[in-house]
């Protein structure tokens with residue numbers, strides 16, 4: 001599943017491609033036909049993200065709300081005015097990278113697929129959405145209601161980390177489970193979860209309410225920093241430059257990108273213990289039993 005940084009990149013790209021333009025909005029597949037009809041012919045104002053939810057405001061005061069889930073993805077294309085990633089969404093290769101392949105320099109979108117839920121077309125570019133968990137229109141109060149149930153997103157400037165600290169203080173669930181709970185903190189997925197806990201030397205199984213305020217603040221700050229780098233790079237790179245001398249951020253992926261994610265059985269770079277892999281709450285958790293105490 002794409003982590004929060006991908007959704008923020010998606011929001012930026014949608015805004016770059018479509019802001020201020022009147023769009024043709026359709027649902028070639030038909031499953032979003034009624035919603036598309038409400039947005040068709042309206043001006044796209046701007047898109048923003050909260051965790052793994054994407055919102056896009058239209059001039060009719062309606063919002064498009066998309067959650068990509070595990071399988072959802074956008075493809076983009078356009079004429080010579082278009083620049084950006086051609087693909088953002090469900091990873092097609094290990095490592096949750098985006099596809100920066102050849103851009104489709106065509107003002108006209110391709111024939112829709114049977115699964116194309118949503119198609120946005122402007123004068124200069126187009127975007128197709130397939131496979132989302134959520135694709136719907138919302139009013140402004142409904143957007144506020146959805147957002148009120150989400151934990152703070154470290155990538156949002158107005159995010160209040162205190163809400164995350166309060167959620168932690170209330171639960172004896174392991175901190176490694178809480179980090180994946182979108183109602184406690186938004187946008188952190190499996191890779192950022194494992195990597196931030198390793199970087200903060202925290203036992204993933206420690207009950208959240210037993211974590212000190214310093215530990216929770218360190219986790220928030222670390223996830224914020226890692227997510228911000230993810231937005232910049234379009235890839236998840238969690239290693240400090242000091243741990244990969246001579247290799248810049250842009251070249252760290254995949255070999256030097258992470259400390260514990262998919263490193264099970266390999267020696268920990270910090271203590272030499274064997275990196276462990278366990279299934280926790282249905283997701284694979286990577287961690288070092290030697291130094292995450």
Ligand SMILES: [Zn+2]
Pocket residue numbers: 268269270271272273288289290291292
């Ligand atoms: Zn270790």
